[in-house]
Amino acid sequence: MPTEARTGGDQTPVIEFRDVEKRFGDNVVLKDLNFTVARGERVTLIGPSGSGKTTILRLVMTLEELTGGYIYVDGEPLSHEDRDGKRVPVSKSQQKRLRTRIGMVFQQFNLFPNMTVLENIIEAPVHVLGMSKRDATDKAHRLLEQVGLPDKANAHPTSLSGGQQQRVAIARALAMDPEILLLDEVTSALDPEVVGDVLEILREVAETTNVTMLIVTHEMGFARDVSHRVMMFDGGRVIEDGPPEKIFSHPEHERTQQFLSAVLRD
Ligand SMILES: Nc1ncnc2c1ncn2[C@@H]1O[C@H](COP(=O)(O)OP(=O)(O)O)[C@@H](O)[C@H]1O
């Protein structure tokens, strides 16, 4: 994937959260959240249900709007910027431009049900990036090959198994050559026997590209293998942050220990 070409060698974080707050009504879900993710880094977010992991990914995907603070993508403000000490929204065009660099795969696949597999995959490359239909189609076929579904281009999502739908969703995200890939519990809705196939595809993406990944998963073996860093969340805050060997083998925080032993027991 040609991510190298657009990156250059600078040290600007690909993602930066600065004093991020997110509230739903009175419910403050994220508060004073600060972290950065470096180019090509793969970071897994772990933590109990309700700790704000999905919200973080949805904020980066601009599916939610933050209520305080700033998020930067490649150093550019994604939703709000500081202008003369005032927090003001960025232009829609800037947000749209930054969003094209970001792909997301959801727990529930979220394929467009009224479109074929091929149409699902070429939709954004054609309509958002302005790629020719022919190039997008060629690329879609290559991606379907890569995810092990070379003969499903004309199938409708409803005729596919969960594992197959998720592989299409991965192909759809990769079709945009994202600089950032967000994975939200992508195997949680799958039958156990197909989880390994989907994780294998993602491992290959991790090994063969420089795409920056933010991963939410309960698959701790996968997290340990592919991540450079693990962040443990509780109540919308990072309570522990470190390399997977450290977090999984020698967690410092009691809350992390409890969480991991509960997850690993399942
Ligand atoms: N659209 C929403 N409206 C209201 N509350 C929400 C919404 N989305 C998430 N929340 C709340 O935000 C908190 C964090 O949720 P979430 O980010 O989904 O956590 P996680 O992914 O770690 O389980 C929860 O308390 C949840 O109820």
Ligand SMILES: [Mg+2]
């Ligand atoms: Mg979640």
